[in-house]
Amino acid sequence: MRFSKLWAVIAGDSRLAPIGVAVAVVTMAAVARVAHGAEPWAGVVFVAILIVGLVAGVFEKT
Amino acid sequence: MGGWLLAGTTFLATAVEAVEALTVVLAVGYTRSWRSAISGAGWGIVALLTIVAVLGPAIVTFVPLASLRVAVGVILLLFGLAWLRKAILRSSGRKALHDEDAIYERHVATLAGPVDKGGMDRVGFATSFNAVLLEGLEVAIIVLTVGSAVSDGFLWSGGGAVTAVLVVSGAGYAVRKPFGRVPENAMKFAVGLLLTSFGTLWTGEGLGIPWWHGDLSLLWIVAAFAVASFVTIRFARRPSSFLDRGTS
Numbered sequence: 001m002r003f004s005k006l007w008a009v010i011a012g013d014s015r016l017a018p019i020g021v022a023v024a025v026v027t028m029a030a031v032a033r034v035a036h037g038a039e040p041w042a043g044v045v046f047v048a049i050l051i052v053g054l055v056a057g058v059f060e061k062t
Numbered sequence: 063m064g065g066w067l068l069a070g071t072t073f074l075a076t077a078v079e080a081v082e083a084l085t086v087v088l089a090v091g092y093t094r095s096w097r098s099a100i101s102g103a104g105w106g107i108v109a110l111l112t113i114v115a116v117l118g119p120a121i122v123t124f125v126p127l128a129s130l131r132v133a134v135g136v137i138l139l140l141f142g143l144a145w146l147r148k149a150i151l152r153s154s155g156r157k158a159l160h161d162e163d164a165i166y167e168r169h170v171a172t173l174a175g176p177v178d179k180g181g182m183d184r185v186g187f188a189t190s191f192n193a194v195l196l197e198g199l200e201v202a203i204i205v206l207t208v209g210s211a212v213s214d215g216f217l218w219s220g221g222g223a224v225t226a227v228l229v230v231s232g233a234g235y236a237v238r239k240p241f242g243r244v245p246e247n248a249m250k251f252a253v254g255l256l257l258t259s260f261g262t263l264w265t266g267e268g269l270g271i272p273w274w275h276g277d278l279s280l281l282w283i284v285a286a287f288a289v290a291s292f293v294t295i296r297f298a299r300r301p302s303s304f305l306d307r308g309t310s
Contacts, residue, residue: 042271051290057147
């Protein structure tokens with residue numbers, strides 16, 4: 001899988017970054033709803049998604 | 063949330079941008095005129111303060127807190143991830159470090175020409191004004207977003223930013239040359255880390271995610287992003303990391 005594509009879907013310093021962060025937020029909103037807003041692991045998942053996006057962004061175009 | 067942490071975040075963010083703006087203001091002062099350089103910078107700061115003073119209370123008054131936290135969090139995530147990514151790329155050698163001395167020389171070469179050193183110079187004024195306004199706009203948004211997310215936030219976020227402007231201006235007046243030795247990338251790394259962590263916490267709160275021990279979760283969020291960043295720098299320093307496979 002191309003990391004640049006993955007990055008475009010998650011977050012970062014690219015033209016598609018706003019879309020990426022929006023996708024991450026909408027995903028987390030869905031996770032929070034599934035977890036009935038009471039599961040602390042939802043936060044861990046959110047952080048993990050953003051870290052994957054950050055790492056992918058570093059290897060984008062390099 | 064610790065007010066000092068908010069103030070520290072905006073202090074560092076403002077200091078980084080102020081150092082970049084100061085480079086341009088100094089170039090204008092030495093090549094065009096000090097009067098136009100200082101008045102341009104002064105009006106740039108007035109414009110930024112007006113933006114914060116007008117938009118800050120309006121945002122807090124009219125936007126519900128839950129929606130505000132998601133919006134603020136998303137904006138901070140956008141800024142924070144961008145700063146952190148650039149800092150990682152520079153730390154790993156994949157992107158050139160910001161060289162204030164070289165930038166200063168470029169501006170001096172661009173601005174050189176006949177000018178009345180003692181009078182008001184339009185080109186110098188506009189260059190100085192634009193530099194302060196453009197570099198400061200990002201900081202104004204950070205001050206606004208960080209300040210609006212918590213009670214008394216503007217006091218802390220604005221205080222941190224104003225202190226940074228005073229410190230950098232004072233140091234610039236004393237030294238009168240670009241700050242080539244400021245550890246700009248380390249400061250950007252710290253700001254990126256803090257903005258990303260605040261953004262994560264507040265976006266999560268706005269979405270209804272229950273953080274362990276509330277705001278104390280900021281500690282492990284900062285730690286998680288810091289560890290991930292350092293590991294990424296380590297991998298990115300290798301000539302050909304396995305993570306590069308498939309990238310253009």
